[in-house]
Amino acid sequence: GQNIDQPTEMTATEGAIVQINCTYQTSGFNGLFWYQQHAGEAPTFLSYNVLDGLEEKGRFSSFLSRSKGYSYLLLKELQMKDSASYLCAVGDNTNAGKSTFGDGTTLTVKP
Amino acid sequence: SQTIHQWPATLVQPVGSPLSLECTVEGTSNPNLYWYRQAAGRGLQLLFYSVGIGQISSEVPQNLSASRPQDRQFILSSKKLLLSDSGFYLCAWSTTGAGANVLTFGAGSRLTVL
Numbered sequence: 001g002q003n004i005d006q007p008t009e010m011t012a013t014e015g016a017i018v019q020i021n022c023t024y025q026t027s028g029f030n031g032l033f034w035y036q037q038h039a040g041e042a043p044t045f046l047s048y049n050v051l052d053g054l055e056e057k058g059r060f061s062s063f064l065s066r067s068k069g070y071s072y073l074l075l076k077e078l079q080m081k082d083s084a085s086y087l088c089a090v091g092d093n094t095n096a097g098k099s100t101f102g103d104g105t106t107l108t109v110k111p
Numbered sequence: 112s113q114t115i116h117q118w119p120a121t122l123v124q125p126v127g128s129p130l131s132l133e134c135t136v137e138g139t140s141n142p143n144l145y146w147y148r149q150a151a152g153r154g155l156q157l158l159f160y161s162v163g164i165g166q167i168s169s170e171v172p173q174n175l176s177a178s179r180p181q182d183r184q185f186i187l188s189s190k191k192l193l194l195s196d197s198g199f200y201l202c203a204w205s206t207t208g209a210g211a212n213v214l215t216f217g218a219g220s221r222l223t224v225l
Binding site for chain 1: 143145147152153154155156157160162168170201205206207212213214215216217218219
């Protein structure tokens with residue numbers, strides 16, 4: 001099975017940079033995924049890493065170290081609309097493509 | 112482009128009543144389909160997944176069931192709801208093969224059992 005840990009809450013200031021960490025233990029691995037979920041809405045896909053290293057997509061970057069079971073999501077130039085829950089998920093390596101989710105990190109961006 | 116529809120968006124049901132949530136995907140064929148449930152302030156719990164018509168796998172034993180009568184249709188049902196069935200239900204799809212784990216979610220169905 002999968003065990004995923006991420007902080008429950010974080011607070012940051014508009015315009016700043018924030019890093020959300022995620023650690024995992026897995027019995028089968030096919031990628032580490034980040035989703036954004038605004039309150040009352042469905043999650044939307046942000047980024048994923050299959051290989052070690054940094055993936056950059058605009059203001060969002062995600063990093064993976066498979067040997068350490070560690071990933072982080074980096075958000076730059078924070079905006080008020082970035083206030084949301086950020087879900088870390090680990091994909092398995094079966095054809096079912098199942099993902100196991102952490103409980104999410106609620107980020108509050110303050111002016 | 113691919114789209115996913117899920118309905119109803121909100122429902123309030125009494126304990127012991129039946130449930131049917133429906134999800135359809137457009138613009139793709141033979142997707143992997145999933146039902147997740149999210150309790151308040153928690154992550155997503157995988158309930159069922161399907162890799163093809165009529166193929167259903169259950170992750171969590173409970174009083175819910177799922178069916179896939181057509182390639183792009185996924186239904187979540189219950190014969191008798193429990194209070195503990197309240198939550199936010201999300202249907203999702205993914206492609207098969209490489210990148211199979213990237214999930215696209217429907218808008219969700221918020222169920223309150225009273």
